[in-house]
Amino acid sequence: MADLVSDIVKNVVEGVLKEILKKPASKRTGRRKQQTRSGTTGRFVKKKVRRAPAKKQQSRRRTAAKRSRQRRS
Numbered sequence: 001m002a003d004l005v006s007d008i009v010k011n012v013v014e015g016v017l018k019e020i021l022k023k024p025a026s027k028r029t030g031r032r033k034q035q036t037r038s039g040t041t042g043r044f045v046k047k048k049v050r051r052a053p054a055k056k057q058q059s060r061r062r063t064a065a066k067r068s069r070q071r072r073s
Contacts, residue, residue, distance in 0.1 A: 035044045062070070 036047065037043065038045045
């Protein structure tokens with residue numbers, strides 16, 4: 001009888017300890033960006049993504065000066 005009671009108590013204590021030591025299920029990693037609110041309505045506003053203008057493609061051709069230097073050396 002004493003063994004039965006001690007087994008029950010032991011199982012209950014182990015279960016409680018497992019629950020206490022269990023890691024939280026949802027853990028947020030990283031930072032969240034703060035949302036901006038509209039001044040008039042108070043609702044959240046989508047931020048506009050500002051894109052950089054396209055850069056002009058540079059020519060990869062050698063200039064006349066570079067070609068003449070290459071011929072000299």
